Amino acid sequence: APRGTVALSARGLTKDFRGFRAVKEVDLDVAEGEVHALVGPNGAGKTTLFNLLTGFIKPTAGTITVHGTDITGKLPEQIAHEGVARSFQITSLFDNLTPREHLELALQGMAGGGMRFWRSDRTLLRYRGRADELVEQVGLTALADRPAGELAYGQKRALEMALVLALDPKVMLLDEPTAGMGREDVERTIELVRRIAAGRTVVFVDHNMHVVGSLAHHVTVLMAGEVLARGTYERVRTDPRVISAYLGE
Numbered sequence: 467a468p469r470g471t472v473a474l475s476a477r478g479l480t481k482d483f484r485g486f487r488a489v490k491e492v493d494l495d496v497a498e499g500e501v502h503a504l505v506g507p508n509g510a511g512k513t514t515l516f517n518l519l520t521g522f523i524k525p526t527a528g529t530i531t532v533h534g535t536d537i538t539g540k541l542p543e544q545i546a547h548e549g550v551a552r553s554f555q556i557t558s559l560f561d562n563l564t565p566r567e568h569l570e571l572a573l574q575g576m577a578g579g580g581m582r583f584w585r586s587d588r589t590l591l592r593y594r595g596r597a598d599e600l601v602e603q604v605g606l607t608a609l610a611d612r613p614a615g616e617l618a619y620g621q622k623r624a625l626e627m628a629l630v631l632a633l634d635p636k637v638m639l640l641d642e643p644t645a646g647m648g649r650e651d652v653e654r655t656i657e658l659v660r661r662i663a664a665g666r667t668v669v670f671v672d673h674n675m676h677v678v679g680s681l682a683h684h685v686t687v688l689m690a691g692e693v694l695a696r697g698t699y700e701r702v703r704t705d706p707r708v709i710s711a712y713l714g715e
């Protein structure tokens with residue numbers, strides 16, 4: 467597992483929803499280049515923590531830093547500007563645009579400071595090379611010119627991963643990258659995340675322990691909003707508190 471510089475850090479992170487404390491004084495340190503899994507039973511606070519780390523919701527208390535820069539309370543676009551990008555569980559693709567067009571628009575939007583929905587062919591051509599690389603990286607070259615609406619579920623998720631990669635983030639947050647996938651797509655996604663994680667910091671939520679064990683250098687187990695255990699997969703897997711938390715699900 468990588469050591470050294472801390473890429474993403476949280477201290478005392480707390481979130482209250484109308485008096486209900488969904489995340490309680492969570493400390494988190496993710497080293498640069500590390501693949502870090504957030505796990506825990508339903509309602510443990512994983513999604514809330516994800517939303518806090520990416521600025522989609524603001525913490526009640528606590529601080530978040532990215533490579534030493536305090537991003538607490540910043541807006542999602544400001545946090546994205548610090549090099550943090552996330553994927554979503556819910557698909558956000560345009561059915562009538564192809565994977566290549568999605569990526570060209572994303573690359574163009576980054577250069578222009580926002581997603582634009584008009585296209586000048588000459589401008590898009592500039593992004594074609596990079597778009598092709600990204601399509602290839604996620605294994606969609608053969609489908610690069612098909613409307614996204616025709617892609618299978620696993621292929622759509624791969625395209626979403628490419629859209630996150632297009633941002634060239636320092637820290638990538640993946641929300642349940644294998645949710646709803648069959649065995650083959652799960653294996654493909656593990657390989658894909660392994661490839662794109664090389665040289666990058668990745669934090670992901672996943673319910674599939676095979677995925678967590680295959681990818682994560684470190685695991686943080688949440689339970690009722692608190693850190694129940696942390697360490698390597700092997701270590702948390704055999705932690706009696708973790709076992710009883712999962713048996714109680």
Ligand code: ADP
Nearest residue numbers: 483486488506507508509510511512513514515
């Ligand atoms: P997980 O992703 O681990 O399943 P969540 O972060 O979605 O857990 O939820 C943690 C707890 O916070 C749950 O009890 C959930 O009902 C509650 N919660 C999440 N979002 C809200 C909200 N917007 N308002 C009120 N309660 C919420």
